[in-house]
Amino acid sequence: MNETFDTKTLRAMDSAHYMHPFTDTHDLAKTGSRIVTHGSGVYIWDSEGNKILDGMSGLWCVNLGYGREELVEAAAAQMRKLPFYNSFFNTAVVPAIELATLLTEVTPPQFNHFFFTNSGSEGNDTIFRMVRRFWDVLGKPTKKTIIARRNAYHGSTVCGASLSGMADMHTQGDLPIAGIHHIEQPYYFEFGQGMTPEAFGIKAAGWLEEAILSLGPENVGAFIGEPVQGAGGVIIPPPGYWTEIERICHKYDVLLVSDEVICGFGRLGRWFGCEYFGIKPDLMTFAKGVTSGYVPLGGVAVGDRVADVLIGKGGDFNHGFTYSGHPVACAVAVENIRILQRERVVERVAEETAPYLKAKFSTLADHPLVGMTETCGMVAGLILVKDKTNNALFSSSDAVGMRCRGHCFQGGVVMRAVGHRMIVAPPLVITREEIDRMIRLIRTALDKTLVDVRQLGLVA
Numbered sequence: 406m407n408e409t410f411d412t413k414t415l416r417a418m419d420s421a422h423y424m425h426p427f428t429d430t431h432d433l434a435k436t437g438s439r440i441v442t443h444g445s446g447v448y449i450w451d452s453e454g455n456k457i458l459d460g461m462s463g464l465w466c467v468n469l470g471y472g473r474e475e476l477v478e479a480a481a482a483q484m485r486k487l488p489f490y491n492s493f494f495n496t497a498v499v500p501a502i503e504l505a506t507l508l509t510e511v512t513p514p515q516f517n518h519f520f521f522t523n524s525g526s527e528g529n530d531t532i533f534r535m536v537r538r539f540w541d542v543l544g545k546p547t548k549k550t551i552i553a554r555r556n557a558y559h560g561s562t563v564c565g566a567s568l569s570g571m572a573d574m575h576t577q578g579d580l581p582i583a584g585i586h587h588i589e590q591p592y593y594f595e596f597g598q599g600m601t602p603e604a605f606g607i608k609a610a611g612w613l614e615e616a617i618l619s620l621g622p623e624n625v626g627a628f629i630g631e632p633v634q635g636a637g638g639v640i641i642p643p644p645g646y647w648t649e650i651e652r653i654c655h656k657y658d659v660l661l662v663s664d665e666v667i668c669g670f671g672r673l674g675r676w677f678g679c680e681y682f683g684i685k686p687d688l689m690t691f692a693k694g695v696t697s698g699y700v701p702l703g704g705v706a707v708g709d710r711v712a713d714v715l716i717g718k719g720g721d722f723n724h725g726f727t728y729s730g731h732p733v734a735c736a737v738a739v740e741n742i743r744i745l746q747r748e749r750v751v752e753r754v755a756e757e758t759a760p761y762l763k764a765k766f767s768t769l770a771d772h773p774l775v776g777m778t779e780t781c782g783m784v785a786g787l788i789l790v791k792d793k794t795n796n797a798l799f800s801s802s803d804a805v806g807m808r809c810r811g812h813c814f815q816g817g818v819v820m821r822a823v824g825h826r827m828i829v830a831p832p833l834v835i836t837r838e839e840i841d842r843m844i845r846l847i848r849t850a851l852d853k854t855l856v857d858v859r860q861l862g863l864v865a
């Protein structure tokens with residue numbers, strides 16, 4: 406890539422006209438954004454020519470990494486053939502039919518029907534409507550409430566933000582909407598100290614049972630959760646949590662929904678996160694990794710139990726988007742899944758890459774700022790602490806995570822800060838050498854953060 410960019414002018418245009426998601430646009434104007442111009446493999450480049458190892462896969466998206474010509478070709482070929490047609494009013498397009506069929510090969514066996522959206526948020530909105538319609542058709546219209554968790558992320562539409570358990574989102578615009586109830590997250594570091602992880606798993610799942618009993622099982626339609634919470638900071642549930650959640654859902658006839666937007670398509674070393682945890686959900690949301698993020702696509706995998714009612718008895722389901730089953734997005738998804746299959750990417754994650762990431766990421770635990778490290782498949786997180794002897798946390802106003810993130814970027818690696826947690830989720834195709842490099846760059850950034858916090862007098 407020899408193209409040159411006028412960063413100053415681009416930044417001026419950016420801050421004059423572009424309102425970024427989840428951003429204080431006024432503040433951003435003071436520093437200017439980092440403008441990413443191209444990518445290859447696990448690397449991105451910015452407009453100033455810096456090469457940066459993308460430890461976050463774009464935003465949990467580019468499972469196959471950047472620059473896969475096959476995906477570009479799949480999009481271009483489909484655009485030439487048929488750039489768009491809709492799937493309403495008894496029509497269909499070939500790539501959407503192919504994708505739905507191919508998904509039956511890679512999803513767990515209970516999934517034989519697929520509904521397409523543009524994003525994960527729309528996928529969860531679709532699930533909200535499907536759950537209510539399912540119970541209506543079965544003559545149980547009171548089973549409306551969906552139980553979700555604090556610090557979950559399920560999207561940013563009105564329904565997605567309501568299902569999410571993020572206080573900062575709820576305070577803007579009177580959310581959550583009615584019919585959504587939150588329970589506490591299964592975060593061992595916050596709630597489990599002093600217990601065995603197994604005992605904590607049972608206890609945390611028990612919060613679901615308590616909520617169902619207090620709302621009344623006749624009023625609860627579904628429980629939704631991410632197998633591993635992503636945007637919440639890579640919160641890995643304790644052993645036994647998910648199987649106990651499943652048992653409770655069965656006991657009270659509550660649908661189980663797995664939001665696989667991050668965990669799906671190989672992230673945990675299984676095709677879907679629910680398989681990693683050994684549970685059989687009724688519905689799954691997917692997005693991001695389904696196309697490796699090359700074009701927007703999301704959707705819902707509809708389990709037979711739900712499909713039998715919605716399709717078998719429900720008649721019209723009055724829901725859908727202009728771009729549901731967009732031919733270009735579906736063609737890219739088909740190629741993306743075929744590459745994952747052909748190159749045994751998911752198997753390689755399980756057998757080689759994830760164990761290597763775990764071994765290397767855990768070496769960071771000896772750093773004076775690191776309280777603990779955790780990995781699960783190709784997601785990893787560490788906790789920044791003020792004092793290793795008692796795991797005391799910095800105060801949020803110290804913004805130590807954001808300082809560390811800044812040093813990562815400056816040093817050539819993308820790592821995400823979520824409060825006191827620093828997280829990575831690199832492309833699934835990352836090599837051992839690239840993992841080594843990523844860990845070295847993270848350690849350097851931690852060293853620089855330590856210098857900062859010492860200078861600021863935040864640690865001794």
Ligand code: PXG
Nearest residue numbers: 524525526558559560631636664666667692
């Ligand atoms: N569910 C989950 C589990 C997600 O992670 C969504 C739904 C919504 O998908 P869309 O495609 O509507 O964005 C997501 C999205 C972060 C971050 O900061 C994570 C997401 C989106 C934006 C930021 O980690 N995940």
